[in-house]
Amino acid sequence: MKKPKVKVRICLGTACFVQGGADLLLYNDFLDPEILADCEIEGCSCLEQCKVGGGQAPFVEINGKIYDGVTQDVFCRLLQEAVKE
């Protein structure tokens, strides 16, 4: 059976967007194309994580799990791991 694609949602609430989330939208430029092919990436409405407290913007959800303080580098690493699983 074909492996399902990794579902990635980038929080585009104002707080995330202005604190670096916007950079993640350049994923076509900085992500390894092979990893990119196994992922489904979309921007999404505020994940409400900023209101919960704890953790640093920007937030990203990968296969239902939330990650915080996601820079471009962290994003690459997280997806690499997620694709391998």
Place this chain on the structure above:
Amino acid sequence: MIDLNNQFTQIKRRIDSEVVRRFFSDTLVQTADRLPIEIIPKDRIPSRCCIYKERALVRYRVLTLLGVDLDNDDDEFKPLGEYVKEVLEKDEPSLPLLTTIKSGCYGCPKDQYRISDACRGCFARPCMANCPKDAIVFINGQAHIQDDRCIRCGKCMEVCPFHAVVHIPVPCEEACPVNAIHKNEQGVVEVDHEKCIGCGKCVRSCPFGAIVERSELLHVLKMLKKKDKVVAMIAPAIEGQFPGTLGQIKAALKKAGFSDVFEVAKGAEVTSIREGEELVEKIEAKEGYMTTSCCSSYMELIPKHLPFLKERYSDAYSPMAYAAELCKKADPECKTVFIGPCLSKRVEAAKYRDIIDGVITFAELAAVFMALDIDVREMEAESLGDDASFQDCREYAVTGGVASCVLSRLKDPSSVKIMSIDGIDKKTVRLMNTWQKKAPDADLVEVMVCQGGCIAGPGTIVKPQVALRLRQANKAASAKKA
């Protein structure tokens, strides 16, 4: 310049949004002095020497957000709350634009080239051969640069096959295109306001955040809180700074308390038409080249550094000025606030105090949206009205856009020669200075002080690449709809 989104911009945005949040909940006076401690809690691992210095710096950042001139009014005995009270009571003009946080300045050693341990003392010794001042000597089989001879040309760095030569710049001095920054006797940064053109490159370059702009945000927020009729005049560069369309940004601004939104692109239409008329006259009279006049830092550059260009720039006002005129004409009672990517627009606005009531940056607007929990992406888009005549003027924000808007309004644009000055640094200023002797081979020179155009301005939120991407996506989406 340092790329956006680093620890400094993150902390700054947090401070800004916390201040705005407290302002709207009427608790700023009482809680301002707690802010440094709340933002730098005691369990934080400091990035400066200690958390206490970090807290002191937060205090200074709050002060500059209040518009305080730290160079002349830095009373360490005065609590932040007192400063807030004063600012809430009266409106002081916040010029000169820039001020410095002296204790934040690292006092970087002067610009230098140094030879590192990677030097193998090779046989060819290209550094020695290429040094125009014979500044390189070999000691114990490794190259050294003699400080008193070195003119910091960088030739040795270029030719070393082992990349053993490093350039250690002073970031603020290096970034300033007009040498307006120097070090005082203590080695601490000072801005020469007589020379400064307000481009903000130093602000964006200092890794310690020691050069800062004095904000006018509180002045604008006061108008909003009083429920004045405040029109947000949005610069064309705003598209792409937030996730969403212009219509959604308009809705978000209204939710934040602005009574209406006016696109400065509409003012840019007037600028384009005027510049076009003038250009045709100049060409017919064979008067030589004309430059654009919409970039406010460029308009500071001319009198301060390139006075001979006074005869050359277009007499047309900037899009901001025309936009403000149109707003006041439509409703003389309204207040106008320009929202843009630019710091020096505040200097320009000071010349139009009767029609422009405030200037803030996109970054400051972001703080307002964050504080009020406004998500641009979630807004129901509002209609932008009839924008057919000035749609292309939204491209004023991108290098090349101004010239193309002027040209497209001419009868015969094909014969007009265009030249673009895309971003200004020390070298470009020198180049422009040569125009006194040899005029540029062009009829219209478009000048943008920020490389890439206004979307790369010092008050932006996202990197220019992101802004361009979002602008293109919006365009594709609206084309699909049509």
